[in-house]
Amino acid sequence: MRTIEGIGVSAGVAIGRVFVVDTDHRRVSRREISPEDVPEEIARFESALVSSIADLNAVHAEAERQMGREAAKVFLFHLGMLQDRSLVDPMRALIAEDHLSAEYAVSSVFRRWAERFGAMHDSAFTTKVNDIYDLSERVLGHLAGERQSKLAELTGPTIVIGAELTPSETAGFDRSKVLGFATEYGGKTGHTSIVARALGLPAVVAAEGVLKAALHGSRALVDGERGLVILDPDEATIQRYAGYAESAEERRVTLAELTDKPAVTTDGVEIELLGNIEFPEEIPSVLGHGGTGIGLYRTEFLYLTGGSEPTEEDHYDAYIACLRLLEGRPLTIRTVDLGADKYTQERAAVPERNPFLGLRSIRYCLQRLPMFKTQLRAILRASAEGPLKIMFPLITSVGELRHARMIVRDVMEDLAEEGVAFDREIPIGMMVEVPSAAVMADIFAKEVDFFSIGTNDLIQYTLAVDRTNERVANLYAPTHPAVIRLIREVSRAARRRGVPVSCCGESAGDLEFAVLLIGLGLRTLSVTASAVPALKRLVRSVSVTQCERVARKAVSFDSEVQVAAYLRDRVRKMVPEAFDGRAVE
Ligand code: PEP
Ligand code: MG
Secondary structure (H helix, E strand, O other), X not given: OEEEEOEEEEOOEEEEEEEEEOOXXXXXXXXXXXXXXXXXXXXXXXXXXXXXXXXHHHHHHHHHHHHOOOOOHHHHHHHHHHOOHHHHHHHHHHHHOOOEOHHHHHHHHHHHHHHHHHOOOOHHHHOOHHHHHHHHHHHHHHHHHHHHHHHHOOOOOEEEEEOOOOHHHHHOOOOOOEXXXXXOOOOOOOHHHHHHHHHOOOEEEOOOOHHHHOOOOOEEEEEOOOOEEEEOOOHHHHHHHHHHHHHHHHHHHHHHOOOOOOOEOXXXXXXXXXXXXXXXXXXXXXXXXXXXXXEEEEOOHHHHHOOOOOOHHHHHHHHHXXXXXXXXXXXXXXXXXXXXXXXXXXXXXXXXXXXXXXXXXXXXXXXXHHHHHHHHHHHHHHHOOOOEEEEEOOOOOHHHHHHHHHHHHHHXXXXXXXXXXXXXXXXXXXXXXXXXXXHOHHHHOOOOOEEEEOHHHHHHHHHOOOOOOHHHHHHOOOOOHHHHHHHHHHHHHHHHHOOOEEEOOHHHHOHHHHHHHHHOOOOEEXXXXXXXXXXXXXXXXOOHHHHHHHHHHHOOOOOHHHHHHHHHHHHHHHOHHHHOOOOOO
């Protein structure tokens, strides 16, 4: 038995057989294979090579057509390399003779070549280093492509273990087979983790060393609450976990009694508790957990799970399905937030140096107006059928907001001309998830109907900490005074203008942070379905006056450590019942 610690990102415990998906584009770890697996591994390698050569032939022909023979020559260099035996034979040897995985063989030989070229003094060679890495990514990409189909062929109860999983891979898991997962990299608010929570799939990320230690086909236990991966658990451990499961069930039953009760504080203030969803199918779970509507529908998942770009009818059908399930309850549809860690196949082919600072979200939509308009048409058409709001993600400047609003007006005019019904007064709001938007909240408040604070991004952009990077996970601090001050400013600016403001980041589901948010003036929290019951119990146990006192004290500290320690201590003393039975880390 071996226990590996990581970050628990989705609570629950799962036990199953390990399925290793080991492609690691960032650092391909050395993985040995058994001698009997060599022929299959060689076949995978040869097939990735053939597919890469086919790609390059097509890319070369297209480049020659568009840019001319000279400019397209770079692809001939790529093709030449892939057919060069001094490059590919050592790869074959690493697999066949040293019994190493195809991924490791490919990446290590390419890396050696890149290092050799980089060390030369002739710029004709050093400039080729990027080409070599590019080529390496292409071959690894083909090896990775296979894993999609492998994942689709799982047979029994499985724990998936990998370097990283994409949000769409996670969303596509067959839930009757995949019971949980653990990855070497990743962060708590990355979208893969968010999807895991939405699906109720126990998950641990940043479990360093898990990829190397896990044996395909052996037994593993994932404890998503404590952030542990236990390889080959012994009987005593399994029994202990059966005990945990019993108390978790008791906790669930107690909280279930609150489902139909209102979320009102002890001094009579109603706190609206809404759900965050990625798919309409999650709505029954939000309502079943006591949520009273949807505060964030991440519609980009329509693009991530299907094979082709969704049509206007695909959008429309999804929104109508939501409205039916909600029966008059509110629904906030966020326009597509692609990019960063959420890619379609097409986008994945165009890597960016800094994807979180790149062509993501509203920027992407404003550069792809036909796609944006397709979605807006569907939302507006659906607005004739029930209470809908439109929310734009990642707004950074008023120009961007006005541009997006202008597109909505254009689409409204088109629909009016066609005689199609829609709600002309549909509320239009924005996410406040970058510091520029928070700092200028007073200006934005004049131009929107509502704000929703997205702490997941607000924290990463304020503190310059990649939300998906496990190496800086300790710096990703929701309680950082800069973050709290920004939230306070947004709340104040919104209140002055009478603009409703909610929070739909993951921090809203954290009980201690929720007290702070209420104290800072927020009256709507939108969270993952499973977080609603505990949040409701908290709301029903505190007064707004108490929360305000906590917030006043919290903003007086000058470090995130002090704020976190204060909240932890104060809130647990204030409402011990809200933490009953919770694992204390
Ligand atoms: C956020 O950034 O807090 C948010 C809710 O949006 P997403 O997690 O989809 O980026
Ligand atoms: Mg965001």
